[in-house]
Amino acid sequence: MGSSPNRIVATIFGAVYLLVGLLGFAVTGGVGFIATEGGLLLGIFEVNPLHNIAHLLIGAALLIAGLANVRAAKGVNTTVGAVYLLLGVVGFFLVGTAANILALNVADHFLHLASAVVLLGVGLAADKNVPRTAAI
């Protein structure tokens, strides 16, 4: 992994999101797959089964990319960060509507926004001199 900020961030965030995805299933027993009101993870983050699966997929992508090479980590960090930033605006207008199929609440938005800034920021700013074919 060396000292690549992208690989460090992707690996840490990937592991955390995988853990969050797994723990989410412990609080979503009996919650509908796309229910707009889910269970509370750690008492604050609202999740439903679809939200848990999204966390698992994102966590797996980040972790695999972080363990693979710099180029993969940079690409996945940038992509996931951009999606989370978009979710920052769109998600707020879904809360309280039937379209809130991820059961998002304010604590979720906080976590997604902070993740977006770090992932997108590191993806854009760090490891700029990585060759296209590099597998570092």
Place this chain on the structure above:
Amino acid sequence: MTVHANAPTVVTAHRARPAVGSSGFTGSWPSVAAWGAGLIQAALGAGAIVGASSTFTDRAVGVVLVSLGVLSLFWGGANLVASRLVAPPLALAGAVAGVLAMFGLLAVAPSHTGVYAIAAGTFLLLIVGGACAVVVRRGTEKPRDVGTLRGLLGMLVAAAIIAVIVTPALGAAQDAVLLTDDGTVPVVTHDGH
């Protein structure tokens, strides 16, 4: 015309100003502030466009805000890629325009515009505008090397601060849009799960 031979000669000495630039720790902060401001402007603008009681003027200001918000998001990313503030005079003008547009929305749709969102957006645009003004005044800038581990630490701090400021601002923007004329916010029931 009388010419005074002993008239004093004005000599302007241009002393080289040192290039400005932030350390790796704070180098990303104007970009992250631009992202926060961009999200708030986009949310305020989107709310004005889709609001049930929005007038033509509200929607026009909304389009301006969404455009400025999207530009702000891209500008923040471009800075990080370029390791410097991109087009600081234009960004400074954009920050001023953003503040004016937000207060313009407050003027035309006061009951459906979140005041906290405007305050937070103005604060973040002041950071952006201030950083750009310093670079414009100095005329040169050192590379903002934020792609280091020190820069990563600074970005983590900035992310936490921005999330604390922007999350309630987006909530305020959403609540203001949903506010009905009797001062209540409609609540969707979640039957069937």
